[in-house]
Amino acid sequence: MMRLLSSHLLPGASILSIIKKILISDTALDLDDLNGLIQNNAGESGAAVIFTGAVRVSAEEQGLTGMTLEHYPGMTESQLEIIIKKAQAKWHLTRVMVAHRVGYLTPGEPIVFVGVASLHRKEAFLAAEFIMDYLKQDATFWKKEHYADQSHWVEAKESDREAVSQWDRV
Numbered sequence: 001m002m003r004l005l006s007s008h009l010l011p012g013a014s015i016l017s018i019i020k021k022i023l024i025s026d027t028a029l030d031l032d033d034l035n036g037l038i039q040n041n042a043g044e045s046g047a048a049v050i051f052t053g054a055v056r057v058s059a060e061e062q063g064l065t066g067m068t069l070e071h072y073p074g075m076t077e078s079q080l081e082i083i084i085k086k087a088q089a090k091w092h093l094t095r096v097m098v099a100h101r102v103g104y105l106t107p108g109e110p111i112v113f114v115g116v117a118s119l120h121r122k123e124a125f126l127a128a129e130f131i132m133d134y135l136k137q138d139a140t141f142w143k144k145e146h147y148a149d150q151s152h153w154v155e156a157k158e159s160d161r162e163a164v165s166q167w168d169r170v
Contacts, residue, residue, distance in 0.1 A: 020088075022080045023099035024071060029110045037097050038115035045094040045117035049124040051132055053112040055105050063147045069102045069111065072140040076100075083134040087116075090130065091123040098131065100141065133163040 021037065023029075031052060038048050057064045084096050095117035105111060112135070116128040143154040 020084055020096045021098075022077055022084075023097070024073075024076060025099065025101055026103040029099050029101060029113055031110060031113065034097055034099050034113045034115060038095050038117050041095065041117060046119045047121035047124040048095070048115065048117040049121075049128040051112075051114040051128050052110050053132075054110050055107045057107045061145065064107060064145055065148060066104055066106045066146045067111075068104050068144040068146065069100075070142045070144075071100070071102050076140045079139045080135065083131055083138060086134065087127045087130050091118060091127045093118050093123065093127055096127075096131070098135065100135075100139075102141075130167055133160070133167065136160045137164045 023034075035050055038050060055064075055067050080098050084098065087093060087096065093116055095115070097113065097115040099113040101109070101111050112132070114128050114131050114135070116124045116131065118124045118127065137156075137160050144151055145154055
């Protein structure tokens with residue numbers, strides 16, 4: 001079942017100024033619905049950027065049969081709220097949607113959706129990248145990769161830490 005864990009306006013914001021939603025789901029993400037939450041507006045947004053990450057099988061993951069994603073309920077949502085507020089402090093955003101799967105996923109299934117709308121495209125592109133970089137670094141999600149003969153937890157990557165550090169210079 002898809003559970004909307006946080007859906008509200010920021011204090012003092014009107015429906016036309018920002019819509020912000022966070023979803024943690026133990027069922028498949030409905031990308032059409034999520035995309036509609038960002039794309040369908042009353043003219044308050046001039047640009048929208050959508051990022052979807054999926055379970056992949058690259059050269060390093062040959063033989064991957066699936067992945068289990070776990071999170072820390074309550075803390076994860078709070079961390080995502082902080083990340084979104086940081087993005088809102090940098091750019092004028094009219095809509096933000098972050099959705100993340102938990103549970104068992106197979107190759108090709110969507111893991112994460114980040115959608116951002118703003119008045120201008122540059123703000124939307126930058127904000128989507130910022131949110132995704134910080135999500136990978138700061139949100140409490142853990143990945144366990146499953147192979148035919150073994151499973152192991154995925155360690156944090158140096159490239160994720162480097163991606164976050166670039167924002168200190170922006």
